Amino acid sequence: MRVVTWNELSAENRKMMWVPPGFAHGFYVMSESAEFVYKCTDYYAPECDGAVRFDDPGIGIDWGLNGPAVLSDKDAAAPLMKDWDNPFK
Numbered sequence: 001m002r003v004v005t006w007n008e009l010s011a012e013n014r015k016m017m018w019v020p021p022g023f024a025h026g027f028y029v030m031s032e033s034a035e036f037v038y039k040c041t042d043y044y045a046p047e048c049d050g051a052v053r054f055d056d057p058g059i060g061i062d063w064g065l066n067g068p069a070v071l072s073d074k075d076a077a078a079p080l081m082k083d084w085d086n087p088f089k
Contacts, residue, residue, distance in 0.1 A: 048087045051078035
């Protein structure tokens with residue numbers, strides 16, 4: 001598995017992130033609020049929507065958090081990568 005990281009994205013530096021179709025992606029907000037806009041290659045397909053635990057030790061991403069993560073219900077219930085039911089088989 002290859003893990004790719006990016007620099008900080010902000011309105012000031014105008015950097016963007018491109019994620020190829022079918023790739024898992026994640027981010028965390030370092031400010032009080034944020035707006036993240038997706039440009040998708042196709043219509044939303046809920047049957048292909050999924051989540052993997054952000055702190056999965058098998059992935060090993062150091063998020064550099066300064067306290068506990070605030071997660072959506074979906075992300076809080078996400079499985080480990082090894083237990084994920086991958087719709088892209």
